[in-house]
Amino acid sequence: MSEEISRSTAIEIVESSGNGSRNKRNGYYGDGVFLTWEDLWVTVSNRKKGSTSILQGATGYARPGELLAIMGPSGSGKSTLLDALAGRLGSNTRQTGEILINGRKQALAYGTSAYVTQDDALMTTLTVRETVYYSAQLQLPDTMSIAEKRERAELTITEMGLQDAINTRIGGWSSKGLSGGQKRRVSICIEILTRPKLLFLDEPTSGLDSAASYYVMSRIAKLDQRDGVGRTIITSIHQPSNEVFQLFHNLCLLSSGKTVYFGPASAANEFFASNGFPCPIHQNPSDHFLKTINRDFDKDIEEDLPEGRIPTEEAIDILTKAYKSSDIYEQVRSQVAEICKQDSEVMEKKRKHARFLTQCNVLTRRSFVNMFRDLGYYWLRLVVYILLAVGLATVFLNLGTSYRSIQARGSLLMFIASFLTFMTIGGFPSFVEEMKVFERERLNGHYGVTAFVIGNSLSSAPFLVLTSFIPGAIVYFPPGLQGGSQHFFYFALLLYACMLLVESLMMIVASLVPNYLMGIITGAGIQGLMILGGGFFRLPNDLPPPFWKYPLYYIAFHKYAYQGMFKNEFEGMRFENNQDGDEILRNTWQVETGYSKWVDLTILFGMVIFYRFLFLVIIKITEKLKPMIIAFLSVPPKQTTQIMAATSATATPLQEQRV
Numbered sequence: 330m331s332e333e334i335s336r337s338t339a340i341e342i343v344e345s346s347g348n349g350s351r352n353k354r355n356g357y358y359g360d361g362v363f364l365t366w367e368d369l370w371v372t373v374s375n376r377k378k379g380s381t382s383i384l385q386g387a388t389g390y391a392r393p394g395e396l397l398a399i400m401g402p403s404g405s406g407k408s409t410l411l412d413a414l415a416g417r418l419g420s421n422t423r424q425t426g427e428i429l430i431n432g433r434k435q436a437l438a439y440g441t442s443a444y445v446t447q448d449d450a451l452m453t454t455l456t457v458r459e460t461v462y463y464s465a466q467l468q469l470p471d472t473m474s475i476a477e478k479r480e481r482a483e484l485t486i487t488e489m490g491l492q493d494a495i496n497t498r499i500g501g502w503s504s505k506g507l508s509g510g511q512k513r514r515v516s517i518c519i520e521i522l523t524r525p526k527l528l529f530l531d532e533p534t535s536g537l538d539s540a541a542s543y544y545v546m547s548r549i550a551k552l553d554q555r556d557g558v559g560r561t562i563i564t565s566i567h568q569p570s571n572e573v574f575q576l577f578h579n580l581c582l583l584s585s586g587k588t589v590y591f592g593p594a595s596a597a598n599e600f601f602a603s604n605g606f607p608c609p610i611h612q613n614p615s616d617h618f619l620k621t622i623n624r625d626f627d628k629d630i631e632e633d634l635p636e637g638r639i640p641t642e643e644a645i646d647i648l649t650k651a652y653k654s655s656d657i658y659e660q661v662r663s664q665v666a667e668i669c670k671q672d673s674e675v676m677e678k679k680r681k682h683a684r685f686l687t688q689c690n691v692l693t694r695r696s697f698v699n700m701f702r703d704l705g706y707y708w709l710r711l712v713v714y715i716l717l718a719v720g721l722a723t724v725f726l727n728l729g730t731s732y733r734s735i736q737a738r739g740s741l742l743m744f745i746a747s748f749l750t751f752m753t754i755g756g757f758p759s760f761v762e763e764m765k766v767f768e769r770e771r772l773n774g775h776y777g778v779t780a781f782v783i784g785n786s787l788s789s790a791p792f793l794v795l796t797s798f799i800p801g802a803i804v805y806f807p808p809g810l811q812g813g814s815q816h817f818f819y820f821a822l823l824l825y826a827c828m829l830l831v832e833s834l835m836m837i838v839a840s841l842v843p844n845y846l847m848g849i850i851t852g853a854g855i856q857g858l859m860i861l862g863g864g865f866f867r868l869p870n871d872l873p874p875p876f877w878k879y880p881l882y883y884i885a886f887h888k889y890a891y892q893g894m895f896k897n898e899f900e901g902m903r904f905e906n907n908q909d910g911d912e913i914l915r916n917t918w919q920v921e922t923g924y925s926k927w928v929d930l931t932i933l934f935g936m937v938i939f940y941r942f943l944f945l946v947i948i949k950i951t952e953k954l955k956p957m958i959i960a961f962l963s964v965p966p967k968q969t970t971q972i973m974a975a976t977s978a979t980a981t982p983l984q985e986q987r988v
């Protein structure tokens with residue numbers, strides 16, 4: 330490496346180190362976040378392949394007012410480094426090394442950091458304004474007035490250049506809405522509402538053309554010095570154009586987990602040139618860097634390798650060794666040491682997001698709007714239910730009170746209690762979309778699982794009432810089921826409880842399976858078993874005791890649904906030949922008549938609460954277990970850093986990191 334480069338780089342870094350909170354480009358950032366990491370290793374264990382290092386001894390820093398870009402070929406470890414710094418690594422990874430915030434092992438208060446993921450998990454039915462405004466209400470503290478929150482949302486939308494699309498719906502698979510670049514910007518808007526001092530972005534320009542990429546990146550770059558507060562921005566990026574590259578202060582170049590270069594972006598070109606890899610004239614430097622260190626296609630090009638061209642593996646080796654022995658590396662290490670020595674503040678730990686009740690209220694309203702606008706969530710189901718109800722009403726029209734009507738009534742009630750409730754599964758894909766948004770927001774600490782469960786339960790209630798009462802009425806009266814408003818009310822209420830139950834069951838399934846197809850199969854399988862063991866297809870006394878009777882019959886909600894419906898229908902009825910409904914209940918259907926139908930209904934509502942509580946527990950357990958597993962797998966405790974949840978019951982991996 331030429332002496333000039335190392336000197337110029339050294340000057341830049343020495344000037345920028347000083348007391349650790351002043352740098353040449355950006356002046357004083359006393360209240361910003363300095364992030365340092367030293368000798369960071371991330372390994373994954375695989376039973377077949379053993380353990381593999383996906384990040385090998387990374388050392389670096391990120392400072393307020395600066396934009397650090399992490400670059401490298403696909404699979405080089407960019408997202409892994411970003412995740413490690415943000416405390417989001419998967420539980421199958423092991424991590425060693427030290428990550429410090431302002432030179433300390435300390436907590437990141439809520440709102441201090443934000444993470445924009447690669448996928449845009451947004452509610453497709455909401456407009457840009459609604460998306461950002463709802464998010465502002467969820468995240469910003471109650472000390473801010475509604476007008477202030479609205480103003481913050483509008484300002485952020487303008488900052489991201491989305492004012493022209495403010496009333497456009499996000500759109501998704503069912504309807505065209507925003508472009509890919511606009512969606513990326515909405516995702517960024519949401520995460521910068523709290524004005525975080527530390528911002529992680531995972532490939533914010535993926536899928537964008539070069540003009541859109543520049544637009545998005547320049548907006549992000551402008552954030553680093555807004556409001557006179559120095560923001561620390563770390564972004565992974567695939568292939569920046571020349572213009573985008575100019576926006577970076579520092580560059581971290583990775584190849585197969587190894588650091589090929591970490592230092593000022595402006596000095597990277599000279600580093601490559603001085604080590605025998607000059608950038609050809611007219612070639613974009615970042616393209617040149619990536620081309621030099623990308624060995625994915627080595628085998629294909631081996632034979633056509635131009636004379637004198639060094640194989641990629643060797644090039645990477647030369648560069649990593651050159652970097653390790655360079656002054657730049659020494660300067661980075663001393664910069665890290667300087668930052669760690671500085672007399673920095675402990676980050677603010679006060680909880681500052683919206684109150685729990687505000688979150689429940691906002692989530693209920695947002696979810697209601699989404700359910701109302703998404704035709705697949707409830708409306709389509711309502712139409713299908715009505716058609717089915719009409720079908721049932723005609724098939725079972727005017728049953729009368731003959732002996733044969735006993736069997737027909739049983740079949741009709743059984744079909745309603747199992748198949749109509751089973752079809753609640755139809756809203757699962759829409760629920761999974763909502764869950765994706767919830768998962769992103771929960772990981773970023775916007776709110777907790779309890780607020781989500783309450784919001785979802787309240788917002789779905791009116792739709793479920795409609796879907797149980799309208800088709801319920803259509804199917805109840807034409808066949809001539811037991812008259813009286815009390816009987817119909819019980820019937821519709823029981824249908825409502827069953828639909829709630831299936832929705833709750835599917836919530837649990839959604840929290841356990843990776844995608845909605847598996848969810849539908851699992852949910853349908855569980856319900857199929859429950860229907861079979863519910864005591865209709867085989868009467869309770871005929872059910873084989875192991876598994877089917879004990880425990881399935883007692884835990885299947887269908888048992889209580891059938892029995893409640895049967896009691897509601899047959900109790901007090903008289904059929905031809907003076908046959909008593911109560912006797913039919915006991916002898917023909919083997920219903921437990923020792924307790925009232927209202928007990929069955931209460932059990933069903935109890936199950937709803939239990940299922941929703943179970944969902945909450947599962948999410949909480951995975952949330953709590955993950956860091957514990959990571960901690961258990963991590964090695965020596967001395968080398969671990971803990972960025973604890975500073976604030977809340979909604980503590981998330983972003984705030985609660987075990988490194």
Ligand SMILES: Nc1ncnc2c1ncn2[C@@H]1O[C@H](COP(=O)(O)OP(=O)(O)OP(=O)(O)O)[C@@H](O)[C@H]1O
Nearest residue numbers: 373383402403404405406407408409410419421422
């Ligand atoms: N939790 C994990 N378990 C197993 N392997 C993993 C895990 N996380 C990452 N890897 C592997 O580590 C390597 C680096 O992954 P990473 O996602 O960090 O790469 P990347 O540079 O961000 O790639 P891309 O640009 O394609 O997103 C990949 O080979 C990936 O398969």
